[in-house]
Amino acid sequence: MSDAVAVPPEEVLAEEPQVPTRRLLVFDVGGHGYACDMDAFRETRLPGAPETICGLINLRGTIVTVIDGGAALGKRPFKRAEGLILLAEYQERWVGIGVDDVRDIQDVPINLFASPGETGISLAGAVTGAVEIDGERVLVLDIKTVVQQVIGQGR
Amino acid sequence: MDTGRYAKLFLSESRESLTEINNALLELERGGGDAAVARLFRAVHTMKGMGAAMGYTSVADLSHELETLLDKVRNGAIVVGRPVIDTLFAGVDSLEQAVDLATAPTPQQLDVTKVIARIRETASPEEVTQTFTSEFAIAAGEKKMPAPASDVPAPLPTQKAPRHIRIESKRLDTLMNVVGELVIARDRIAKVAERLGDDELAESILRASQILANLQNEIMTSRMVPVWQVFERFPRVVRDTAKALGKEVDFKIEGREIELDRSMLDEMGEPVLHLLRNSLDHGIEAPAEREKKGKPRVATLILTAERDRATVLIRVTDDGRGIDQTRVLPRAKKMGLVDKETTRLTEQELVAIISRPGFSTAEKVTEISGRGVGFDIVANRVRALGGSLEVHTDAGLGTSVSMRLPLTLAISRALLAKVQKETYAIPLTHVLETFSLSKPMLLESKGRLVVAIRDDLFPAIWLRERVGLPPTESAAAGQVVLIELAERKAALIVDEFVGQQEIVVKQFDGVNDSKTLFSGATILGDGSPALIVDASSLL
Numbered sequence: 001m002s003d004a005v006a007v008p009p010e011e012v013l014a015e016e017p018q019v020p021t022r023r024l025l026v027f028d029v030g031g032h033g034y035a036c037d038m039d040a041f042r043e044t045r046l047p048g049a050p051e052t053i054c055g056l057i058n059l060r061g062t063i064v065t066v067i068d069g070g071a072a073l074g075k076r077p078f079k080r081a082e083g084l085i086l087l088a089e090y091q092e093r094w095v096g097i098g099v100d101d102v103r104d105i106q107d108v109p110i111n112l113f114a115s116p117g118e119t120g121i122s123l124a125g126a127v128t129g130a131v132e133i134d135g136e137r138v139l140v141l142d143i144k145t146v147v148q149q150v151i152g153q154g155r
Numbered sequence: 156m157d158t159g160r161y162a163k164l165f166l167s168e169s170r171e172s173l174t175e176i177n178n179a180l181l182e183l184e185r186g187g188g189d190a191a192v193a194r195l196f197r198a199v200h201t202m203k204g205m206g207a208a209m210g211y212t213s214v215a216d217l218s219h220e221l222e223t224l225l226d227k228v229r230n231g232a233i234v235v236g237r238p239v240i241d242t243l244f245a246g247v248d249s250l251e252q253a254v255d256l257a258t259a260p261t262p263q264q265l266d267v268t269k270v271i272a273r274i275r276e277t278a279s280p281e282e283v284t285q286t287f288t289s290e291f292a293i294a295a296g297e298k299k300m301p302a303p304a305s306d307v308p309a310p311l312p313t314q315k316a317p318r319h320i321r322i323e324s325k326r327l328d329t330l331m332n333v334v335g336e337l338v339i340a341r342d343r344i345a346k347v348a349e350r351l352g353d354d355e356l357a358e359s360i361l362r363a364s365q366i367l368a369n370l371q372n373e374i375m376t377s378r379m380v381p382v383w384q385v386f387e388r389f390p391r392v393v394r395d396t397a398k399a400l401g402k403e404v405d406f407k408i409e410g411r412e413i414e415l416d417r418s419m420l421d422e423m424g425e426p427v428l429h430l431l432r433n434s435l436d437h438g439i440e441a442p443a444e445r446e447k448k449g450k451p452r453v454a455t456l457i458l459t460a461e462r463d464r465a466t467v468l469i470r471v472t473d474d475g476r477g478i479d480q481t482r483v484l485p486r487a488k489k490m491g492l493v494d495k496e497t498t499r500l501t502e503q504e505l506v507a508i509i510s511r512p513g514f515s516t517a518e519k520v521t522e523i524s525g526r527g528v529g530f531d532i533v534a535n536r537v538r539a540l541g542g543s544l545e546v547h548t549d550a551g552l553g554t555s556v557s558m559r560l561p562l563t564l565a566i567s568r569a570l571l572a573k574v575q576k577e578t579y580a581i582p583l584t585h586v587l588e589t590f591s592l593s594k595p596m597l598l599e600s601k602g603r604l605v606v607a608i609r610d611d612l613f614p615a616i617w618l619r620e621r622v623g624l625p626p627t628e629s630a631a632a633g634q635v636v637l638i639e640l641a642e643r644k645a646a647l648i649v650d651e652f653v654g655q656q657e658i659v660v661k662q663f664d665g666v667n668d669s670k671t672l673f674s675g676a677t678i679l680g681d682g683s684p685a686l687i688v689d690a691s692s693l694l
Contacts (some may be wrong), residue, residue: 042376044676045577048668056663056676056684060333063676065664065682076220095664154664 051077052150054098057085066096067150073121090147091154097143106133113140123149165209165376166258167319172264173254176247184240195243196225202250213264214250220274221246227278242277246270307640316442324417327378327641331566334371335659336679341367348628374430375416377564384409384461385424389431396435400543403442403453404435409462415467416563422540423469423560426533430471430556431458433530438554448551450474466542466559466584472631474553478546483508493652506546510534533558538691540564541582541674543640565662569677569687570636571653574619578685580658580677581647584692587637592648594631606635606646613637616693621672640690647693660687 043055043066047121055076056069066085070078078098079122085096109133116139129140156359157274183191206214221243227233245392253265283326341364348356388407397404415423446452454474461468480500487493487508500508510531533556537544542560561567561584569580570589588608590596597605597615605612619626627633627650636647658677663684665673674689 005256044686046665046669046686048672049666053666053669056686058678058682058684061336061661061678062665063661063678065666066231093664151664151666154666155662155670 052076057096059087059094059096061092064094064096065151065154066098067147069097069099072097072123072146072150073126085092088143088147090144095147095154097146097150106132116140125149161209162258162262162339164319165205165211166254167321167431168200169205169214169254171249171321172198172205173247176202176250177234180240180243180247183235183243192225192229192235196222196229199225206253206257209257211253211264213253213267214257217246217250217253217265217271219268219354220271220278221250224278224320233433235280239277242273246274310691324378325392327374330374330426331378331659332661334367334374338371338657338659339366339678339680339682348678366593368596371566375563378417378563379414380417380420381412381414382420382467383408385420385427386458386460387413389428392428393431393435396432400435401441402435402439404439405453405455407455409457409459410461410462413460413462413467413517415560417538418564419467419560419562421537422564423558426558427458427469427471429530429533430558431456433556434471434554438473438477440476447577463559466561468557468559470555470557472553472555477550477552477554478505478509478548479550480505502546502548505548506544507536507547510544538689539674541567541584548591564660566657569658570617570655571649571679571685572634572649573653574650575624577624578653578679579622579649580656580685580687581636581638582674582687582690583655585638586640587644589637589652590635592631592633592635594636596631597631605631606648608635608637608646613644616645616647618647618649618688621688621693638690638693640694643694645694658685658687 026139037118043057045055046053046065052068052072054066057064057066064087068077069086070076078100083098083100084102085098086102087094087096113129114130114131116127119127119139121127121139123146124146126141127139128142131138131140163623164634176195177600179187179195179198180192183195183441187194198220203215203218203222206218223241224233224239224246226238230236249267250269253267255261256265305309341360345357345360345364348360389408390406393404393406397406402431434456439456440448440450442452445454456470457472457473459468459470461470477583481503483639484493484497484500487500488495488497492508493504510533534544537558537560540560541564544557545557545559547557548554561582568583571578571580573579578689590608592606598605598607600612604615606615617626617630633650635647636649638645638647660675660677663676671692672689673686675687676684677687679685
């Protein structure tokens with residue numbers, strides 16, 4: 001998993017599936033891709049935590065705290081039933097980030113990166129730049145900073 | 156003390172050290188320089204400590220001489236050359252023999268006088284040199300073994316010593332996790348079997364469960380380590396601290412063979428150290444003051460480990476001045492911690508007060524235990540570990556502080572309880588009893604809701620409320636868990652009980668209040684995480 005994940009500044013509506021689908025969580029470990037059914041991730045609410053945290057999941061015996069990507073960025077909370085959880089490595093452990101959808105993986109020439117300007121995102125240092133992808137301005141996030149800002153030291 | 160068992164451990168660890176010594180020596184011979192000397196010094200130093208701890212004088216004495224020689228090499232008093240290298244090799248060979256003999260079925264001490272003479276000679280190059288042939292004799296008095304001729308290694312003891320291997324503790328944690336997963340998988344299979352109603356399948360699962368229980372038990376046992384592994388560094392610290400404070404102390408350790416889970420042992424060292432320093436600094440008086448009071452000049456400080464059911468008691472007892480109520484009270488009143496009319500504090504009140512951050516009656520800030528910090532740190536650590544703290548003090552006679560800790564941080568028994576649709580785990584160490592809540596039990600006292608159980612009243616705490624859920628329509632419905640921590644009790648009200656279960660405790664990343672509300676999380680039979688309620692945050 002790369003450190004930076006591109007998130008569109010505008011909300012993207014999930015497409016209505018035409019054939020029955022299984023919603024999978026796809027992730028990468030040690031250079032191999034894995035996928036599991038989202039059902040396997042029963043989320044537990046975490047009382048006492050701010051709304052930027054959506055809860056805990058059990059990832060193969062490890063308890064992973066999941067950040068609400070929407071709430072953290074000051075957008076609408078991510079939809080648990082439709083969303084996906086990205087896993088980021090943070091201080092030698094996993095932290096989940098709930099997002100509405102994952103679109104694409106792209107190689108972007110570094111000269112296309114521009115200063116983000118005013119983003120309206122309150123997490124200090126979370127936005128490191130902006131790029132135009134298919135005519136759409138996309139903000140570049142530093143995931144470690146996002147996690148750091150939301151979770152802090154954690155345990 | 157079960158010396159036989161420690162002899163085995165000593166054997167396995169000294170083998171490691173000897174390997175390290177030999178490798179470092181070879182490196183030195185190849186021109187390894189200062190780095191090799193430093194490495195060698197460390198390894199020999201370790202051997203010396205282990206030998207001395209076991210009472211193997213030959214090993215300790217020989218290591219000591221080698222250390223002296225190496226020290227001279229290290230500070231440049233001696234130049235490393237052939238004679239030094241040869242002497243070191245001869246010394247290490249003897250060390251190996253000394254270890255073998257000391258740990259043989261009939262332990263003996265190798266006669267090390269000759270080799271020590273040679274080491275000393277090398278260490279003092281100005282003295283006349285004399286050729287030395289390595290000859291080793293067995294100390295007289297004990298059962299005699301034929302002295303091996305030079306260059307022929309001593310026969311190894313025939314009985315095979317059990318081998319020890321060192322495993323990174325992380326691996327044992329992983330094993331625990333995997334077994335935890337297996338338990339969950341087993342529960343799922345059991346559910347399916349129940350649905351299918353197949354007797355043979357049910358029986359197979361039962362057998363598998365027994366094996367699983369054995370496996371879990373074995374892994375737990377393999378994680379247990381004796382407390383001395385942490386305690387052994389304390390005598391030195393106590394000695395140095397006492398010296399710095401100008402106090403005379405006889406330090407004793409009792410129950411060093413008591414075993415604790417590695418996870419707990421790693422965590423309890425710091426609080427114990429704090430308590431020892433507190434005793435030395437604030438409890439124990441200066442020798443002159445003690446004599447004036449008619450006390451023995453040398454104070455006694457005892458560190459005890461004791462097993463009590465599923466908990467371990469770690470106690471620090473001193474015969475110092477005790478905690479002076481007449482000094483605690485005015486400060487507590489000034490800080491508004493107790494009523495102005497209070498004339499006497501119970502021991503529980505005393506603990507509660509001195510556990511407060513920043514509370515101290517020490518007149519001066521010292522380097523050793525600072526001002527007021529220490530006790531509150533200890534109290535916090537112990538609470539975080541799921542334990543409790545008890546203090547007994549007699550003014551003028553001494554103080555005894557006990558930490559009661561669970562045996563392990565990794566596994567505990569818990570009561571699973573539900574509020575709304577959420578399941579929470581309540582550690583059984585804090586659960587006294589459970590009741591069904593009925594309307595007559597719920598009373599109001601001093602403007603607070605309390606639960607009457609038999610003739611006692613306990614403050615009512617709704618778990619719902621604590622976890623941010625809306626209250627139920629009928630307050631007098633649900634189940635009551637009577638919880639206790641450090642002799643404070645409360646009635647925790649939940650919707651329903653799911654049952655008791657052995658849970659594998661896991662850490663998670665919490666934010667804000669979730670960190671204090673819960674001491675960890677566990678995974679339920681259906682695979683979902685459940686939070687473990689921290690009783691200390693409720694009371």
